[in-house]
Amino acid sequence: MNRIATSFCALALTLAAAALAQQVETTVDRSVDFSKYKTFTIEIATPWGNPIGEKHLLEELTAAFTAKGWQNTKDSPDVHILVHGATKEKQQLSTFYTGGYGGGYYRGWGWGGVGSSTTTVSEYTEGTLVVDIFDAATKTLVWRGVAQDELKAKQAKREKQASKAISKLLRDFPPKQTAGK
Numbered sequence: 001m002n003r004i005a006t007s008f009c010a011l012a013l014t015l016a017a018a019a020l021a022q023q024v025e026t027t028v029d030r031s032v033d034f035s036k037y038k039t040f041t042i043e044i045a046t047p048w049g050n051p052i053g054e055k056h057l058l059e060e061l062t063a064a065f066t067a068k069g070w071q072n073t074k075d076s077p078d079v080h081i082l083v084h085g086a087t088k089e090k091q092q093l094s095t096f097y098t099g100g101y102g103g104g105y106y107r108g109w110g111w112g113g114v115g116s117s118t119t120t121v122s123e124y125t126e127g128t129l130v131v132d133i134f135d136a137a138t139k140t141l142v143w144r145g146v147a148q149d150e151l152k153a154k155q156a157k158r159e160k161q162a163s164k165a166i167s168k169l170l171r172d173f174p175p176k177q178t179a180g181k
Contacts, residue, residue, distance in 0.1 A: 022149040022161070024168040026175075032135070032142045034174035037078040039071045040133075048085030048127070053155075057083065057162050061131065064166050068173060077136055084130040087151065095119040127151040129165060145169035 042062055044054050061083065062072050097117045126148065133143040147165035152158050 022147065022165060022168070024145070024147045024165060026143065026145045026169060026172075028144075028175045029140070029142045030175070030177065033177045034142075035177075037070065037135075037174070039073045039077045040065055040079045040081050041074060041077045042072065042081040042083065044085070045082035045132070046084035046086065046130075048087055053158065053162075054083075054085070056159060057085075057129070060162055060166050064170050068170065079142070080134045080136055082132045082134065084132070086128045088126050088128075089123060090126050092122050093119055094122065125151045129162075131169060143173075143175070 042058060042065070044058065047054055061081070065081070066072060095117055096119075127150075129145075129147045131145040132141055134140065135142050147169055149161055149165065152161055
């Protein structure tokens, strides 16, 4: 029974980690009428040291904003979109417990009996993507999207992560103006 409970806990923790894996949040100036914006420029403002990945991300974002009805232009755009990226090496400790007698006091061993544990350290890279949209006329920030996730090792999987992050960031874009403003 103890092994079943341990397996269930491990599964629950794995599912919880998967659910929290990609964190995405947006912040918007609700007083801004986004329907007035039709054109944009986009550029990498803070590179993260992967020119191929940066180029791919710019292409993905350009396609996403174009699909929302905006046009990419270099001549007098309505908004400037600046993309920032960062990576950070992190560590995760995972401990797995085995054995034991299921709790209680047993022959002098105290609560839980004899068992063992194994702790492993895994290193991973966490990536953060920030997309800022500035009104070109007023030079004020009107929208910010932030996506954060553990980066996959393979390029194809990282590109899929980027596509998923962009879809999540722009799911409710353009935002609706708050009534009465």
